[in-house]
Amino acid sequence: MGTQNSSPVTLRTLADRLGLSVSTVSRVLHAKPDESVRAASGATVERIRKLADELGYRPNPHATSLRTRRSNLVGVLVPRLSDIVLATIYEGIEEAAAENGLSTFVTNTRDVPDVQRARTDMVLGRRVDGLIFGDAYIDAKFLAGIAARGVPFVLVSRRAGEHPSVTCDDYLGGRLAAEHLLSLGHRDVAVIAGEPYASTGIDRTAGFVNTYREAGAEIPATRIVESRFDAAGGRTAAECLLAQGKAPSAIFAVNDFAAIGAIGAARDHGLIVGDDIAIVGFNDTPLAAELPVPLTTIRSPMHEMGYRGLTKLVALMRGEQVESERLPPTLMVRASTTGQA
Amino acid sequence: MGTQNSSPVTLRTLADRLGLSVSTVSRVLHAKPDESVRAASGATVERIRKLADELGYRPNPHATSLRTRRSNLVGVLVPRLSDIVLATIYEGIEEAAAENGLSTFVTNTRDVPDVQRARTDMVLGRRVDGLIFGDAYIDAKFLAGIAARGVPFVLVSRRAGEHPSVTCDDYLGGRLAAEHLLSLGHRDVAVIAGEPYASTGIDRTAGFVNTYREAGAEIPATRIVESRFDAAGGRTAAECLLAQGKAPSAIFAVNDFAAIGAIGAARDHGLIVGDDIAIVGFNDTPLAAELPVPLTTIRSPMHEMGYRGLTKLVALMRGEQVESERLPPTLMVRASTTGQA
DNA sequence: CTGAAAGCGCTTACAG
DNA sequence: CTGAAAGCGCTTACAG
Structure with a gap:
């Protein structure tokens, strides 16, 4: 209706058909509902609005942007x-x-x-x-x-x-993860820390590590490994952690997908997730709750x-x-x- | 470098500085490398290009679009x-x-x-x-x-x-899934079929169902359930299938995420995925290979x-x-x- | 209350 | 090889 392939309808089209100037039409169509009073007489406003509707007038954004310098x-x-x-x-x-x-x-x-x-x-x-x-x-x-x-x-x-x-508040998120694991009795834990250039991983890791430190359980550097933010990255990082002499009893991954990779790695090592090893993720993506072993995680308001x-x-x-x-x-x-x- | 907050550089800026007309500058800057010969003399072309570079000239796309009617x-x-x-x-x-x-x-x-x-x-x-x-x-x-x-x-x-x-080729994808399950000896199978308005689910299901029919193992309507395309949808659909008197020995989900939900449901029913029940997904999303139980799936070239x-x-x-x-x-x-x- | 005019930055015949 | 001119569709003082 009105949006045919033919020549597009412009302010000029409306103005000509109504015997008005482009200025007036522009003013009316551009005005907010309450301002239109000052744009033209009531009757004119009505006529313009009606025709614009009928013809399906849509302002050309390129013209507007060019003129107003706002895109x-x-x-x-x-x-x-x-x-x-x-x-x-x-x-x-x-x-x-x-x-x-x-x-x-x-x-x-x-x-x-x-x-x-x-x-x-x-x-x-x-x-x-x-x-x-x-x-x-x-x-x-x-x-x-x-x-x-x-x-x-x-x-x-x-x-x-x-x-x-x-x-x-990623620092707080890391802290929540730590407090949870601490309350479950985990003292020997590890972190899959994400990329070193992203504040998300950095802050989550810091919140987690500092909370453990305050609890008197300093996490050694060997228990903190960087990773990509996906499942493959999480798996690789977890492999590295699980290959260490004594494996940690819990892992905090700064991302749900990394956590899923870690779950896979743990399983490959014959560990039952939730029983033999605890794993916490971050973000609470929709998948987390639906996993075969539902994932404990920190929900972030994405x-x-x-x-x-x-x-x-x-x-x-x-x-x-x-x-x-x-x-x-x-x-x-x-x-x-x-x-x- | 040229992109200061000051007044933006336009064709006019360049033309004035070089003592040329806007037309010439436009022609030169607009021409493909080989066409520039006809746009202006070699020396002029060089001068224009050089200044445009120095000043960081970027054509205003709104002006171009307005003029050319292409955005x-x-x-x-x-x-x-x-x-x-x-x-x-x-x-x-x-x-x-x-x-x-x-x-x-x-x-x-x-x-x-x-x-x-x-x-x-x-x-x-x-x-x-x-x-x-x-x-x-x-x-x-x-x-x-x-x-x-x-x-x-x-x-x-x-x-x-x-x-x-x-x-x-979703139909072929469904067929591949069916042939695989058939080769493994599965005769009593089910489909988590996706949304009824999407050709993806429809065609994958059709390819699967028809292949089973050709193999002499018609899939009853009760074994084909619609679903959303996410994990929660897959879980719900699988619950419905597993609640049936005799559960199928294999499930084809038309989407990896639905398959993941189905895996969760199977697990809740005490089934070991891959041993007690086979599950096939679709798309081969990066997660599929990293799951605790890696997912058999049909890779699509997304x-x-x-x-x-x-x-x-x-x-x-x-x-x-x-x-x-x-x-x-x-x-x-x-x-x-x-x-x- | 309404209109004429200028101009945003570009492209493109058309002339010379 | 180069330039003057028109015009894309809009907005916005400015006049009346």
């Missing part, structure tokens, strides 16, 4: 959307973007600095009004350059430097992180001051630590 | 990016898009028709040059409307009607589907004729069907 576009950079954590965060971003009349370009950077740079340039070339980074390196070197260009941005999932961010991240970016783009946020995690206790009986 | 933008609609299958397909789309100088808007429709409609309108409002649907309903009603508007589009993952699509889908869309946008493609799947045999010994 209502936001660039979103993530390590990989095939990581459900980032995909869920993006769902939150998208929801908030839609509510704010913004559209997003999302792109995978695979945590590779050259790709981060190239994709950021690409997105900036598209004249986005702001950026969201889900792939920040803790050293924040790259971000300093972006900040210098004056483009508003916010970080989600991972914090870096003093840049505005919305993250899970969707909310994205939603609030975009909301914060909107504030920033309006020139407001913003503060970083750390959203609280929750411990989800399941069979992987309490046993399968 | 180099593509809309991508998927049920949910938090489904790794779609996320991986999107990675393929993004890769091909980057190679073709296109940018993408991706959006989640959750398989809800009203959302599909609304998001399609939104993306069309952004003046995309083409669309990719990863959320097609088999009945293709909605798509008929889009086709009538004359916007080029291609389907990925799910086929529908005669619209151009790039899919896995990344390639996306890549070829976008490539096909480019052809379509050029006005070329295109044919649908079905990419071949591969059987991956693992412990979930062959036992854990």
Whole structure:
């Protein structure tokens, strides 16, 4: 209806048909409901709105952007959307973007600095009004350059430097995991710590390690191994831990998928997860509760992180001051630590 | 380097500094390497390119789009990016898009028709040059409307009607699963069939069921249950199957995540997966091989589907004729069907 | 209350 | 080989 293949309907189309000027039509269609009073006479407003509806008028965003120098576009950079954590965060971003009349370009950077740079340039070339980074390196070197260009941005999932961010309180999450294992009597534990450049892994590990230290059970360096954030990475890291003279009685993996890999490795070693060895993950992805041995994990508010991240970016783009946020995690206790009986 | 906060550099900036006209600068910068000869004299070309580089000139895409009526933008609609299958397909789309100088808007429709409609309108409002649907309903009603508007589009993952699509040969995939289970001696099997509106589940189920029929082992209707495409859906469906008087000796789930849910349910029933009951998934997502009991599954070329889908869309946008493609799947045999010994 | 005019940054015949 | 001009569709002072 109205959206035929023929020549698209523009302000000019409407103006000509109504015998009005483009200015008037623009003013009316552009005005918020309450402002329209000042845009034109009541009758005119009605006529314009009616015809615009009938003809299915849709403003051309390129013309608007060219004129106003605002694109209502936001660039979103993530390590990989095939990581459900980032995909869920993006769902939150998208929801908030839609509510704010913004559209997003999302792109995978695979945590590779050259790709981060190239994709950021690409997105900036598209004249986005702001950026969201889900792939920040803790050293924040790259971000300093972006900040210098004056483009508003916010970080989600991972914090870096003093840049505005919305993250899970990962340190607290690590602490919750430690307190849980401590309460179960585990003194000899290990950590699958994630990538060394991501604040998520760093903070979760720190919260965990410090809590054990406070409990008088220092975790030796050999019990803390870096890993990729996927199942294969978790398996490799767990193999390494289980090959040690005396295996730990519990493992904290800073990511559910790494935890799943660790479960596989434990099983290969003839260990019954939940009985012979306790395993804790992080994020509470939907799979965690459905696993053959349901996974004890720290739930992080992924969707909310994205939603609030975009909301914060909107504030920033309006020139407001913003503060970083750390959203609280929750411990989800399941069979992987309490046993399968 | 050139990308300061100050006034952006435009063709006008370059033209003024060089004492040339905007036309000439545009012609030179716009020309492909070999065409530049006809755009201006060698010396001029050099001067223009050099200054553009120094000043970091980036054409304003809104101006270009407004003028040329091409946006180099593509809309991508998927049920949910938090489904790794779609996320991986999107990675393929993004890769091909980057190679073709296109940018993408991706959006989640959750398989809800009203959302599909609304998001399609939104993306069309952004003046995309083409669309990719990863959320097609088999009945293709909605798509008929889009086709009538004359916007080029291609389907990925799910086929529908005669619209151009790039899919896995799902029927063949179902057949491979059946032949594998048949070769293992399973005669009494069941199917977790997915959503009834998605060609993926429909075709995989049909290939499986028909192969069993040909082998003289008709699968009764009670052994075929619909399901959501996630772990929780798979678990529910499996519960339903395992509650039947005599449980099947093997289950084919049309999706790895549903298979994982089924494994959990089987385990709850005291069955040892791979020994007491065989389970086959679909897609070979990265997790499949890393599960505690590695999952036998049908690998589908997800990344390639996306890549070829976008490539096909480019052809379509050029006005070329295109044919649908079905990419071949591969059987991956693992412990979930062959036992854990 | 309404309109004429300028201009956002680009491309593309058309002239010379 | 190079430039002047028109125009893509919109917004926004400015006048009246």
